[in-house]
Amino acid sequence: MIGLLRPTGGALFLLLLLAGTARAADDYTLPFHDPKVGLSYGVDRDLRSCIQADWTGQVWVDCAAHWGRVYDNHTGMDFPMVAFSAVAAARDGVVVDLFEGFGTWQFGANGNFVLIRHPDGKRTLYYHLAQNGVLVGVGDQVTAGQVIAKSGCSGMCNGEHLHFELLAQQNGWWFPTDPNWERRWTTWPGRVPFLASYWRENNAGAETIVHGQTIAHWVEFRNDGGRTWRNDISRGRILLGTWNPAAHASAFRAWDWGSSWYATNVDRATAPGQVGRFTFGLYGGPPAGSYGETFNLVANSLFWFDHARLGSFWVPINVVWGISPTPRAGTR
DSSP states (O other), X not given: OOOOOOOOTHHHHHHHHHHTOOOOOOSBOOSBSOTTOOOSBBOOSOOSTTOEEOTTSOEEOSSOOBTTTBOTTOOSEEEEOOTTOEEEOSSSEEEEEEEOOSOTTOOSTTOEEEEEEOTTSOEEEEEEEEEEEEOOOTTOEEOTTOEEEEEBOOSSOSSSEXXXXXXXXXXXXXXXXXXXXXXXXXXXXXXXXXXEEEEEESOSSOEEEETTXXXXXXXXXXXXXXXXXXXXXXXXXXXXXXXXXXXXXXXXXXXXXXXXXXXXXXXXXXXXTXXXXXXXXXXXXXXXXXXXXXXXXXXXXXXXXXXXXXXXXXXXXEEXXXXXOOOOTTOO
């Protein structure tokens, strides 16, 4: 088990001191992929009974729960989501502990969980997971945005949700801290790892390709997620691939494609809020006619993007036969 200790006395005041230290944005993203998921309750930064302090600095002295903000002695962040929704690693790290012995809606203790150690020495904790919902093992290296589990309502749970904690160690104690208060997210407010929207392309109409020839095409998407888009060869780099069905072999694959379905990766690293370009060839392989090729973005080996948010990106393509040379005068 994780060995999380509830501080009392002097340790409690140390916790309050740590929780009030605002820091610059770190390298964490929200631990799921669905941008529609919101926060029901955040961290109580004052663990004294009947006093609640949330990430905005608001303080209540009423012992009550405040929806969307905080409730008394809450050590994490609660995100309501349908059972068996994807739970993602908030940062690169190593799985150091887990438990998976409860049913999806079974009451008892904190339920099924995953605990991950990160390079900065902190840990993240993912509680109330579904039965058979843990998808990683102790010792596994995980990448930010990787699906590590499925959500549920195991343990002390009143409604399906993910309970997420960020833990910091001080003098041998593990303390829950508040990512919102400390501005630990890569973006403010915190965003899901991978999200994008259509920006523009070099030809928003139909591309015309002479049969057997190749043309160049580019499209740009804005990075609306919480992670910088990688353009190196590491796991998680952002690729443009065929869609509907995912990763199908394309009849328009050109010589510069990485595979039968992978057209290109983002031209350069693209931070959240910036626009990234994807440049690739289209080959006129099929017979003359009208076609369409559908594309989507994917964090390589991790997660496909929400295709609808890309503007449901697809390229209309007209393939034509080559134009015959005009006969010279005097010839038959």
